[in-house]
Structures are given as C-alpha cells and as structure tokens.
Amino acid sequence: MAHHRLPTALRAPIEARAWREFGYLLLSLPLSVVYFAFSIAAVSLGAGLLITFLGIPVLAGGLAMCRGFGALERARARGLLGLDIADPEPARGERGGVMSWVGAVLKSGASWRHLLYALVHMPWAIFAFSVAVTFWTTGWAMFTYPLWSWIFPTFVGRGGIQLYGDRSHSVELDTSTELALTSLFGLALVLVTPWIIRSLATVDRVMVVGLLGPSRLATRVSELESDRGVVVDTAAADLRRIERDLHDGAQARLVALAMDLGLAKEKLAEDPRAAAVMVEEAHVEVKTALQELRDLARGIHPAILTDRGLDAALSAVAARCTVPVTVEVDLPSRPAAAIEGIAYFTVSELLQNVSKHARARRAFVDVWRTGDRLLLQVRDDGRGGADPEAGSGLAGLTERLDAVDGVLAVDSPVGGPTTVTAELPWRG
Known part of the structure; x- marks a missing residue:
C-alpha cells in the first residue's frame, strides 16, 4: 500500500x-x-x-x-x-x-x-x-x-x-x-x-x-445456475474419487483375496500347511479390505455424524490429525443433514491441510451458531501462507460453500498463524 x-x-x-x-x-x-x-x-x-x-x-x-x-x-x-x-x-x-x-x-x-x-x-x-x-x-x-x-x-x-x-x-x-x-x-x-x-x-x-445493471432476480438466477454447475461438478468428482478408491483399493484386494483362496483350496489336499499359511494371509487381506471400505464409507458420510452429530464426528476427525486438536462445539440443536455434512467435510479437509502443510504444533476447531448462520473456525499455529487463489483445496472449499450460500474467509499471513472461518446457512 x-x-x-x-x-x-x-x-x-x-x-x-x-x-x-x-x-x-x-x-x-x-x-x-x-x-x-x-x-x-x-x-x-x-x-x-x-x-x-x-x-x-x-x-x-x-x-x-x-x-x-x-x-x-x-x-x-x-x-x-x-x-x-x-x-x-x-x-x-x-x-x-x-x-x-x-x-x-x-x-x-x-x-x-x-x-x-x-x-x-x-x-x-x-x-x-x-x-x-x-x-x-x-x-x-x-x-x-x-x-x-x-x-x-x-x-x-x-x-x-x-x-x-x-x-x-x-x-x-x-x-x-x-x-x-x-x-x-x-x-x-x-x-x-x-x-x-x-x-x-x-x-x-x-x-x-x-x-x-442486472436485476436482483436475474443476478440470483445466474448465481443459482453457477452454483448448480459447481454442485454437479463436485458430485461428479466425488463419484470419480469413490470409483478410483474402490478400483485401486478394496476391489483390487478382494480380487487378490479370491485368487489366494482359490490357490489355498487347490493346495488344501496335498499341502495343508501351505494352504493354512495362504488362508492366514487371506485373513489379513480381508481385515485390510474391510478397513479400506470403512474409510471409504466414512469419506462418503460417516455413521458417527448421523448417529451422534457434529461434536462427536469432529472429535473423531481431530483424533486422526497429526497434531493435537482442541474441538469446541456449541450448538443448541442439530442443523439440517445437508448443512451438517458440509460442515463436517469442511472441517475435515481443513484439518487435513493442517496435517499436510501447516507444520503446526496445535490446532483449534470452534463451531457455533449466530442467528441463522452456522460458523466454523479452524486455527493453527503453523507457518501460514495459505492462499485460496493459488489453486489449492481451499479454492474447492470456497466453491462448495458458495453453492449453499456459504462463505469461506482465510487469514493466513506468512509466518502464521492461520485462521479459516466458514459461514453456512442454518437450516434446522
């Protein structure tokens, strides 16, 4: 300036x-x-x-x-x-x-x-x-x-x-x-x-x-058309991600498991010990495939979010973060399921950014309601420098929030700290 x-x-x-x-x-x-x-x-x-x-x-x-x-x-x-x-x-x-x-x-x-x-x-x-x-x-x-x-x-x-x-x-x-x-x-x-x-x-x-200028109605229609395009693109990207994860992860493991069990069946009569080893290995593969399927299901919509709400779901996300995270959720009731899901995935992606890029020692998650708006804030004491315009995941988050009349504000000076605040409409 x-x-x-x-x-x-x-x-x-x-x-x-x-x-x-x-x-x-x-x-x-x-x-x-x-x-x-x-x-x-x-x-x-x-x-x-x-x-x-x-x-x-x-x-x-x-x-x-x-x-x-x-x-x-x-x-x-x-x-x-x-x-x-x-x-x-x-x-x-x-x-x-x-x-x-x-x-x-x-x-x-x-x-x-x-x-x-x-x-x-x-x-x-x-x-x-x-x-x-x-x-x-x-x-x-x-x-x-x-x-x-x-x-x-x-x-x-x-x-x-x-x-x-x-x-x-x-x-x-x-x-x-x-x-x-x-x-x-x-x-x-x-x-x-x-x-x-x-x-x-x-x-x-x-x-x-x-x-x-354009009328408010025409401007709103244009915004909704743009948001609809973002929602469609986001849904298509999620479907491609799920298909890729299934193809490269659980599906590949299950195919290998079927082959191993077929070989074990053939060896069962002539070499029971080798067959037992192969069955043991197949058992390990089954556990790994089940864990991958659980992770994939959690990525689509975690059961804990449906059953126990944002507080428990965000605490579970925080437990998987590579840095200690303090979670504070102060909500009088639960928002609509769609808004709750967007809030969950927003915080989840922000905490992933903290784990991968921030080099932080601590992070904090605060969720509260103000009037008819749901506010989420994720803070960390890392190196800062996060820029939504640099083509990072923050740009994608901004588009997702825009699709539901939400706002994402990023305050991340070089050297830190970083504070990301998301605002969503409250729809009970």
Missing part, C-alpha cells in the same frame, strides 16, 4: 479520482439531454401510434435505443467512476424473428428501467452539473485570486472583485488583507469541493447500479 505524505483532505483536490468524477458530472449534462430528448420522442411517438400496428415496433425500438444509452453509461461509469457493473439480461425472443424480439424487448424489465434512467437522470444531471461547476470554478478562482487580481484595475477599471456597490458606495476586494482572506476562503472551497463531487457521483453510482 502506497504511503502519502499529504493527508487525504489535502490530497483530494489533486487526485485523479476527483478529476475523473468531475469530468463524469460535466459529461452527464449534455448526454442526459440527448437521452431525455430521444427517449421522450421515441416513446411518445410509439404511444401515439399504438392505435395502429406501427406503435408496438416503434415503442420497442425506443426501448432498444434506451438500452443502447445504458450500455454507453455503463462504459462511462466503468471508465470514470471505476464502477464495474455487469450488463443486464439480454432481450431475446423465444422463437426468433423480428416480432419475437419486439415482444422480448417490451416484456423485459431491464428495458423499462433503462427508459426510467433516461427520464430521471436529466434533472439530476442538471443539478449535479450546476453544483459541481459552481463549487469547482468558484473555489479555484478565489484560491488563485492573488495571482490574477491585477486584471481588475488594468482592464476593468476597478480595484478588485466588487462585493457590493451603488451610486455612492462600493465594497471591493483590493487590499492585501482582503486578498489573503479571499484566497483562504477559496482554499476551503477547493478542499471541500472533491467531497461534494464525490457525494454527487455516489448518487450516479446508485442510479447506474439500480437501473442499468
């Missing part, structure tokens, strides 16, 4: 942000006049022609024009205000063709929001332009007044800026004290003006986001 010698209040008038926002407000006036005029003309013409068939396509064309204005405004807000806003949902006809497109434009809520923006933005743009230009020009003119005050006696025939005047008396800013006071007052205006402009630009930001 850059360090500045000047405080923010003194730095604001010369910062690029202030000039960009001022430029945005200056451009808003002529553009809003164009938007307003074209929108009123197009909509009025379309509404007037509704008694004929021509009114419908004309009205749709006017709304499409407003959507074009909105695209220009989003680009302008992105460049001058640093506002990164997504495009609204496009208007597409179900069957294709001109009339299908006309119907889609007329039925789209985004089209009417763009029209509303074109109508209400002009009066606001006039007000914001007037306030911004008045404060900006007045402030800088008064602040620099000692530099150009010679213009008045030289070209105007007066001593300075006239504050009051009649036939017999006038008050002018022409003495050294008055010049200094004027400059100080101008400096105050110069320092205040960026914050006034920032407030005006904030209103524009709200209007652009609220009227020109």
Whole structure:
C-alpha cells in the first residue's frame, strides 16, 4: 500500500479520482439531454401510434435505443467512476424473428428501467452539473485570486472583485488583507469541493447500479445456475474419487483375496500347511479390505455424524490429525443433514491441510451458531501462507460453500498463524 505524505483532505483536490468524477458530472449534462430528448420522442411517438400496428415496433425500438444509452453509461461509469457493473439480461425472443424480439424487448424489465434512467437522470444531471461547476470554478478562482487580481484595475477599471456597490458606495476586494482572506476562503472551497463531487457521483453510482445493471432476480438466477454447475461438478468428482478408491483399493484386494483362496483350496489336499499359511494371509487381506471400505464409507458420510452429530464426528476427525486438536462445539440443536455434512467435510479437509502443510504444533476447531448462520473456525499455529487463489483445496472449499450460500474467509499471513472461518446457512 502506497504511503502519502499529504493527508487525504489535502490530497483530494489533486487526485485523479476527483478529476475523473468531475469530468463524469460535466459529461452527464449534455448526454442526459440527448437521452431525455430521444427517449421522450421515441416513446411518445410509439404511444401515439399504438392505435395502429406501427406503435408496438416503434415503442420497442425506443426501448432498444434506451438500452443502447445504458450500455454507453455503463462504459462511462466503468471508465470514470471505476464502477464495474455487469450488463443486464439480454432481450431475446423465444422463437426468433423480428416480432419475437419486439415482444422480448417490451416484456423485459431491464428495458423499462433503462427508459426510467433516461427520464430521471436529466434533472439530476442538471443539478449535479450546476453544483459541481459552481463549487469547482468558484473555489479555484478565489484560491488563485492573488495571482490574477491585477486584471481588475488594468482592464476593468476597478480595484478588485466588487462585493457590493451603488451610486455612492462600493465594497471591493483590493487590499492585501482582503486578498489573503479571499484566497483562504477559496482554499476551503477547493478542499471541500472533491467531497461534494464525490457525494454527487455516489448518487450516479446508485442510479447506474439500480437501473442499468442486472436485476436482483436475474443476478440470483445466474448465481443459482453457477452454483448448480459447481454442485454437479463436485458430485461428479466425488463419484470419480469413490470409483478410483474402490478400483485401486478394496476391489483390487478382494480380487487378490479370491485368487489366494482359490490357490489355498487347490493346495488344501496335498499341502495343508501351505494352504493354512495362504488362508492366514487371506485373513489379513480381508481385515485390510474391510478397513479400506470403512474409510471409504466414512469419506462418503460417516455413521458417527448421523448417529451422534457434529461434536462427536469432529472429535473423531481431530483424533486422526497429526497434531493435537482442541474441538469446541456449541450448538443448541442439530442443523439440517445437508448443512451438517458440509460442515463436517469442511472441517475435515481443513484439518487435513493442517496435517499436510501447516507444520503446526496445535490446532483449534470452534463451531457455533449466530442467528441463522452456522460458523466454523479452524486455527493453527503453523507457518501460514495459505492462499485460496493459488489453486489449492481451499479454492474447492470456497466453491462448495458458495453453492449453499456459504462463505469461506482465510487469514493466513506468512509466518502464521492461520485462521479459516466458514459461514453456512442454518437450516434446522
């Protein structure tokens, strides 16, 4: 983070942000006049022609024009205000063709929001332009007044800026004290003006986001579609993992066990001692295969979680960790089974990360409920440096939690300690 010698209040008038926002407000006036005029003309013409068939396509064309204005405004807000806003949902006809497109434009809520923006933005743009230009020009003119005050006696025939005047008396800013006071007052205006402009630009930001961006419903639908894709991909990955574990583990052991028992059966009559040794080895293989199947079943959904809940299940996970883990679960009741399962696997994977990567001496797991949210926190005193954006398992956890409206926050400075907090919706 850059360090500045000047405080923010003194730095604001010369910062690029202030000039960009001022430029945005200056451009808003002529553009809003164009938007307003074209929108009123197009909509009025379309509404007037509704008694004929021509009114419908004309009205749709006017709304499409407003959507074009909105695209220009989003680009302008992105460049001058640093506002990164997504495009609204496009208007597409179900069957294709001109009339299908006309119907889609007329039925789209985004089209009417763009029209509303074109109508209400002009009066606001006039007000914001007037306030911004008045404060900006007045402030800088008064602040620099000692530099150009010679213009008045030289070209105007007066001593300075006239504050009051009649036939017999006038008050002018022409003495050294008055010049200094004027400059100080101008400096105050110069320092205040960026914050006034920032407030005006904030209103524009709200209007652009609220009227020109995607609706909350469309945004939510897009999020749910993305989450559904994550859930499907996660389920497919889990199925592939289970298939691989079965094929490479228990299945391979059972095939070898069947072969060993077949050989033992053949040797049973001619060499009972060798057959007994082979049966003993097969018995060991059976135990190993059973343990692998138990581990695999625990990885799918542990029985202890279903029977005794998170406290007992997380304690069992902590017992298998390579470092001592203290588990504290403070829940008034059990959440929904799906949320409970996600919480279990989240803590399990975080503790695996502690075992494999953290080089920690101790770890702590805390689980509690706050309002309608279930919170999980895993802390360790290891080396830190965990980064969810580095393609690690934390990125996968983040996607899994996003799929159920959860959040994963990682605080892991280099050198440690590491604190990972997960937040899930409480669904009892």
